[in-house]
Amino acid sequence: MKAYRDMSKEELLALKAELDAKYREAQAKDLHLDMSRGKPSAEQLDLSMGMMDVLNSSTDLKDSEGVDCRNYGVLDGVKEAKELLGEMSEVSPDKIIIYGNSSLNVMFDTVARSMTHGVMGSTPWCKLDKVKFLCPVPGYDRHFAITEYFGIEMINIPMTPTGPDMDMVEELVSSDPAVKGIWCVPKYSNPQGITYSDETVRRFARLKPAAEDFRIYWDNAYCVHHLYDDDQDFLIEILGECEKAGNPDIVYKFCSTSKISFPGSGVACIAASPNNLKDIRRQLTIQTIGHDKVNQLRHVRFFKNLDGIHEHMRKHAAIMRPKFEAVLDTLEKELGGLEIGSWIRPKGGYFISFDSMEGCAKSIVAKCKDAGVVLTGAGATYPYGKDPKDSNIRIAPSYPTKEELAQATDLFVLCVKLASVEKLLETK
Known part of the structure; x- marks a missing residue:
């Protein structure tokens, strides 16, 4: 196919x-x-519907330590739930606090606590003149929404094929005490599907922050969300690397079962160092008497162990894989060689990241909407909704049926072609 840029004005018209x-x-x-x-x-x-059957009115609702899960108590989660999510998070159960259904909620609480009460005795962020967060881009819009909500200044960090630009991260973290955190989706990143390299993870662990209360917000949302059994990305474990580097307190690690069991009724957790967990528990003792232990027990009895989770995720992959491949194959067939867009073929996660010609993303998304397909808003993958190149679009293939997905993808590539032609004609 002839590249659109090589066409004459007459050909483009x-x-x-x-x-x-x-x-x-x-x-x-x-x-x-x-x-x-x-x-x-x-x-x-x-x-996950079988999860509704593992507990009933005649079930023994005591955990392995004899705790009645129907009642108050057990602030940081029942023992076997900590073991299960500890296995999934690749950390020991004593480094885990179990929460309710949403890891996003845990991240919001963590930022809010830092704003109002500081981190491990440091000055509360709300009393500082300036607080900054580093934001790998393109990234997760809901991360950026949290920091924007609290008035935290966000700084774009370009993503590379091995993770965030670590030269830039190291420079900013080590030189500016106002930099208090960085958002990370380290495995099958949202939206690009990139997994951080071993060297990137180790460079994170070896950071030397100017701020004593700097933390890495390590959102390992897609830790078990592979598309292929025989071709998976591997991410080394950050807490262990931080301990080896003499930086045990520098990271908060988050995960949940939201896209494993029921998104609205899953189980979330935070993994961190003993010092961080002690600090977090001070808030939790005021905030709650304990999260939903019956739901924790339900998850444990349904999945049983990490092998059970992996087997369950193979079933998810069997549903997701054809959808991803259908979108990617259509992009390649319809747009390959035209030089009007690029994309990454991920091995897991939930999204496909598409980069249009500069200045076309908003037009593509608007054209799709006007023809009946709603995409994530152009710019959403950047802080403040401002994509400086107006090029990144996040495609989410999971929810539509195969037939709907085919219709939506066909329309998407049509809108990419049309917006690109219009853009090129502006310069002819």
Whole structure:
């Protein structure tokens, strides 16, 4: 195929007329499809329905230590839940605190606690003139929403194929005491599907922050979310690396079962050093008497152990893999060689990251919406919703049916072509 940039003005005008006609046909189909969030499909949710049967009115609801899970108590989670999520997080159970269903909630609480009460005795952030966070981009919009909510200044850190630009991270963290944290999705990152290299993880562990209360917010949301059994990314464990580097307190590690069991009724946790956990428990003793232990027990009895989680995730992968491949194959077939877009073929996670020609993302997303397909807003993968190149678009293939996904992807590539032609004609 001829690259669009190499076409004459006459060729582009002829192509635009052809694409305009196809776009009007697409609008006439009256589609109503939503690909704006990484929601599990109903088929995926059905995989966990057996969880509703492991507990009933005649079940013994005591945990392995004899705690009655129906009652108050056990602030940081029942023993076997800490063991299960500890296995999933690759840390020992004594480094885990179990929460409710949402790791995002735990991250919000962690930032809020730092704002109002500081970190391990340091000055509360709300009393400081300036607080800054580093934000690898493109990244997770809800991370950025938390820091924006608290008025924290966000600094873009470009992502590379091995993770964030660590030269930039090291320079900013070591030189500016106002830099208090960095958001990370280290495995199958949102939205690119990049897994941090061993060297990147070790450089994080060896950071020498100017601020004593600097923390790495390590959101390991997709730790078991592989698409392939025989081709998986590997991420080395950050807490152990921090201990080896003499930096045991520098990281908070988050994970949950949100896209493993039921997103609205999962179990989340934080893993951290003993000093950090002691600091966190001070807040928890005021905030709650304990999270939902019945739900913790339900998860443990359904999955049993890490092998049970892995087996369950193979079933998820069998549903997700064809969807990812269908989108990626269509992108390659329809856009390969045209030089109007690029994308990454991830081995896991929930998203496909697409980079259009500069200045086209908003137009593509708007055209899709006008023809009945809602995508994540252009710019959402950057702090303040401002993509400096207006090029990144996050594609979420999980929720639609295969038929809907095919329709949505066909429309997407049509809108990419049309927006690209219009952009090129501006300069001809």
